[in-house]
Amino acid sequence: MCGIVGVIGGKPAAPIILEALKRLEYRGYDSAGVATLSHGDIVRRRAEGKLFNLEKALDSHPLDGTIGIGHTRWATHGAPTERNAHPHATERVAIVHNGIIENFRDLRERLTAGGAVFQTETDSEVVAHLVTHYLDKGLAPRQAAAAALKELEGAFALGIIFKDEDDLLIGARRGSPLAVGYGVHAMYLGSDAFALAPMTNRVSFLEEGDWVEITREGAVFHNADDDIVERPIRITDVSTALVDKGNHRHFMAKEIFEQPEVIGHTLANYVNPVDETLRLPKLPIDLATVPHITIIACGxxxxxxxxxxxxxxxxxxxxxxxxxxxxFRYREAALPAGGLAIFISQSGETADTLAALRYCKAHGQTILSIVNVAESSIARDSDVIMRTHAGPEIGVASTKAFTCQLVALAALAIGTGLARGTIDAADEPRLVRTLLETPRHVAEMLSRDSEIHALAGEIAKVRDVLYLGRGHFFPIALEGALKLKEISYIHAEGYAAGELKHGPIALVDENVPVIVIAPVDALYEKTISNMQEVIARGGKVVLISDREGLDRAGDQVWAKIEMPKVDPLIAPIIAAIPVQLLAYHAAVAKGTDVDQPRNLAKSVTVE
Structure with missing residues (x-):
């Protein structure tokens, strides 16, 4: 989770930016940098590694200027070197960027043909050159930034400053969070309110698609259509907290909405967006000859x-x-020699999972763990880890850790197919591009939050809910039911849709909503047939599908939630978002303790 800071005021900006970046260290990073305007010119200091390296660079070569931007980078496109560190700049523009620019190759080729000279391996640099392109065409800085934003595809947050513009800082958000802080004749921009806490407790949050013009005396917000909009100023109290709730009522909501950002950072570790290849950790086992895979986890x-x-x-x-x-730990499982055992845990401390890991290790399995905490017990006992970069997850009910686990597993499955020759190498770029589209599609799904909120108010009134799915949507049905149970205390069950007639259909009546997860795929017609069986018995169906699937389902469906049309590879990841939102809003409507539901703990460290 890269960190963004911007400052515009009357005091030297660089020391303020550096202190704010230190408060973003918890997000993880591998390089850092600061850019300011000195007598109208853009000047930068960047360093590989931790912030003390940047601090040394600033001590030996100080930056003056009262406007600037700073960044802690988690490498996505390009190695974690000083050259690839942010801010990126041309003579006229400097930018800091969090996220993934999906169409950077096309933009880079076009801009290079027009004379732009790129200095880095990153996708981010294309933003600086694109804004410069519009400046060179005669647009004013505000208009150049707005024009450039319309050409960018992906999920991102941006901070932008301009040569000779010492009273203008531009921020933009699409999928990644961004906050504006209000001072006295000074303004601030940050990835979260925690970074800005020492400077101000008066904060506004950009909403999805917003961009903002910041001067020393205030901020003007624009929506995605460039219309001027109002964003309320909130008083925050995050001075002693590790993380804050941002523009959200609960940590769970914040974590749901962080998913475009953290999925992007997790993906960045396992795919190379530049050459569209996978980059998986080296295993002490040949995936081409592994006879069997065992996956073990809880919840x-x-x-x-x-x-x-x-x-x-x-x-x-x-x-x-x-x-x-x-x-698993009690059934004395027979494990084939040379097998691969995969363990999945957010905390890396789950007691049952750790015990199962040790059993597999004692029986000659290679251990691969997918964890969110690299220093955890499960990580230390593994032969290799694939870390999910979800950042701190405060809400007990897992959301962003789950989707990050999914993208890591998807990359591993594709890599295993390539190693075994069951996927043609020519398909690798297409599959990598599909994975890289995930943050954008998650952000698109999150934009339907208000519709799901309204529906959840009705779900909150019932006692029982069924979830149905087929194929890889069956586990999403299980997860949807679990989420609803965990935080709203409504009884819910997830079933494979084909099992409906083998028992669950007896529960169907007008008082039991049935949530059907069925984007159009090879199993769509079969799932819709099961759905019709529910409708025929007076059941109220909530259908989660893409536009084609919703249209083909007819008018008898009680409620519909539209998903974006996506490749089947990532469809279950996108489908996880509406079931999270539905559970969250139902719990809020019922007035439960969303972040700390009764009887549950975040990490189960005892049996």
């Missing part, structure tokens, strides 16, 4: 494993067994 993480089972079997044509850790 939500086990549902990530169930989705991965479909991916491994489809892409790699390898037998996969998924088990919950608390059962």
């Amino acid at each position: 939500t993480a086990s549902y990530a494993g169930l989705v991965a089972k479909y991916w491994f079997e489809r892409f790699a044509r390898i037998s996969v067994e998924v088990d919950i850790a608390s059962e």
Whole structure:
């Protein structure tokens, strides 16, 4: 989770930016930098590694100027070197960027043909050159930034300053959070209110698609259509907190809306967007000859494993067994020699999962763990780890950790298929591009929050809910039911849609909503047939599908939630978003303790 800071005021900006960046260290980073305007010119200091390296650079070569931007970078496109560190700049523009610019190759080729000279391997640099392109065409800085934003595809947050413009700082948000802080004859920009806490407790948050003009005396917000809009100023109290709730009522909501950002950072570790290839960690085992994969986890993480089972079997044509850790550890499982055991845990401290890991290790399995905490017990006991870069997850009900687990597992499944020759190498770029589209589609799904909010008010009134899905949407049905149970205390069950007639249909009546997850795919018609069985018995169906699927389902559906049309590879990741939002808003409507639901703990460290 890269960190962005911007300052415009009457005091030297660089020291203020550096202190704010230190408050963003918890987000993780591998390089950092600052840019200011000195007598109208853009000047920069950047450094690889931790902030003390940047601090040394600033001590030896100070920056003056009262306007500037700073950045802590987690490498996505390009190695974590000083050259690739932010801010990126031309003679006329400097930018800091968090996220992924999906169409950077096309833009880079066009801009290079027009004479632009790129200095880095990053996708971010294209933003500086694109804004410069519009400045060179005669547009004023505000208009140049607005024009450039319309050409960018992906999920991102941006901070932009301009040569000879010492009273203008531009911020923009699409998918990644960004806040504006209000001082006295000074203004601030930051990835979250925590970074700005020492300077101000008066903060406004950019909404999805917003961009903002910041001067020393205030801020003018624009929506995605460039219309001027109002964004309320809130008083925050985050001076002693590690993280704050931002523009959200609960940590869970904040974490749901962070998913475009953290999915992008997780993906960045396992794909190379420049040459569109995978870059998986080296395993002490040959994926081409692994005879069997065992996936073990608890709760939500086990549902990530169930989705991965479909991916491994489809892409790699390898037998996969998924088990919950608390059962696996006691059944004395027979494990094939040379097998791969994958363990999934947000905390890396889950007691049952750790015990199962040690059993597999004692029986000759290679251990790969997917964890969010690199220093955890599970990580230390593994042969190799694939870290999810979800950042701190405060809400007990897992959201962003789950989707980050899914994208890591998707990359691993594709890599296994390539190693085994079950995926043609020519398909690798297409699959990598599909994975890189995930943050944008998640952001698109999140834009439907208000519609889901309204529906959740009705769901909150019932006692029982059924979730149905087929194929890799069956685990999402399980996850949707679990989320609703965890935080709203409504009884909910997830089923494979084909099992409806084998028992659950007895529960169907007008008082039991049935949530059906069915984007158009090879199993769509079968799932819709199951849905019609529910409708025929008076059941109220909530259909989660893409536009084509919603249209083909007819008018008898009680409620509809539209998903973007996406490649089947990433469809279960996108489908996780509406079930999270539905559970969250139902819980809020019921007045439960969303972040700390009764009887539950974030990390289960005892059996």
